[in-house]
Amino acid sequence: MIFRFLFFINFFFSNFAIANSDFVEGVTKTEIFFGQSAALTGPAKSLGLNMQKGILSAFVEVNNNGGVNGRKLRLKSLDDHYEPETAIKNIYHLIDKEKVFSLIGGVGTPTSKAIVPIIKKSKKLYIGPLTGASFLRSSHVNTVVNIRSSYFQEIKEMVLRLKNDLKIKRIAIFYQNDSYGIDGLNALEKSVKEINKGLKIVSRGSYLRNTMAIKTALLNIKKAKPDAIIIIGTYSPAAHFIKWSEKLKIKSKLFLSVSFVGVSELAKKLKNSKSLVFVTQVVPFPYNKKGRLLKNYHRAMKKIKSSNKIGFVSLEGYIVGRIVIEALKRAGKKLTNKSFKKVFKSKKSNFNIDGLRLSYTKKNNQGSNKVFLTRIFKGRVLPLKNLKAFYKKIK
Structure with missing residues (x-):
């Protein structure tokens, strides 16, 4: 009797183990579930919402054609307000409760810095975060898959253009006082040191994340009389800083920022600005339909009724x-x-994503090294090859 009982127990658990050996969290016979924690409300909401729309447009596109290997792709998005503490709660929920297969499309450096250790422990991947932070490219090669160029690459391109195209040497920086802004500050200091040739950072000013507290930084930067100001922040405080720079008649009328600023929203807020504002980008210019990638992107966004969300961030999400x-x-x-x-x-x-080439190795988790230039003009975003045409305007 005891022998039969033990045989039954052994048989039951052996078959249970076999049945569950094929089990993968977030994967069923018909679906694959992905999780996203991003700013869907608050001062940086446009970044999170557009990233979400871009990813969804790609998922809906493939789902309408039968999915991937017979499975439809699903996205569960949670709002972290661009705050690390909330992002941590979201990631625990997505991993422990939702049991997602992988994390995707997070938004921001401070939030990514908070959640990557959790994702690493879960042995899942974190794909395509909307940030060019250096730590995601060195310390977490086996956990993170980056799509975009780094902030260092974007900022070095800015400094090269300032030096070579505009002959500018005196630079100030206005940055968000957290891991994002400090990464940008470090990138600027490294770029200036590498390029040298008389370049100098004459002033540094910062503000608190998710605030518009720019006054102290602006007044300090004004005293230094820089020729150009690099902004490492999001679109709302960046626009606020530029508008007040004009009101206070600060010497520099030249401002530059990185892709994360959210150029589409920044352009709307600076519709009446007379300053020269340039923004580096890490994906191609999205407002035309040249080439297969952009044609498919526009078609996919139209399918989810989000043509009004066409822009750099949603294109990055689509990629x-x-x-x-x-x-x-x-x-x-x-x-x-x-x-x-x-x-x-x-x-x-x-x-090869419709002509856009990305590559990875065991030691390199960054797919692309491309940096593009754009200009804000009368509320619009225009593509640029260099800044040479603006030399006379600033002299």
Whole structure:
């Protein structure tokens, strides 16, 4: 009797183990679930909402064609208000409660810095965060898959253009006083040191995240009389700073910022500004339909009735979604975390997304090194090749 009982117990648990050996969190026979924590409300909400729309447009596009290996892709998005503490709660919920397969499209440096250790412990991937922070490219190569260029690459391009195209040497920086802004400050200091040639950072001013407290920084920067001001922040405080610079008749009428600022929203807020405002970008100019990538992007955004969200951030989200789709195809129908990660670490970790090429290796988790230039003019965003045309305007 005891022998039969033990045999039954052994048989039951052996079969249970076999049945569950194929179980992968976030993956069913018909669906794959992804999680996103991003700013969906608050001063940086446009970044989170547009990133979400871009990813969704790619997911809906593939779902309408049967999904990936017979599975539809689902996205669960939670609002973190661009605050690290909330992002931590969201990630625990997405991993422990929602049981998502992977994390995708997070927004911001401070939030990413808070959640990456949690994601690393879960052994899941964090794909396509909207940030160029250096720590995501060095310390977390096996956890993070970056799509975009780094802030250092963006800022070095700015400094080169200021020096070579405009012959400017005196630079000030206005930055968000957290890991995002400090990463930008470090990138500027490193760029100035590398390029040298008489370049000098004459003033540094900061503000608190999710606030408009720019007064002290602005007054200090004004005293230094810089020729150009680099802004490392989000669109609302950046616009506020530029408008008040004009009101206080600060010497510099030249402002530059990185892609994370959210150029579309910044342009709207600076519709009546007479300052020269330039923003670096990490994806192609999205407002036309030249080439397969942009044609497919516009079509996908139209499908989810989000044509009004066309812009750099939603295009980045679309590219993130497309990279995920291609990686899932390569990982095969018997999808596991291991097979998914291997896609980004094999010798064939090269991606061609409708002409946009990205590549990864075991030691390099950054897909693209491209940096583009844009200008804000009368509420519009225009593409640029360099800043040479503006030399006479600032002299």
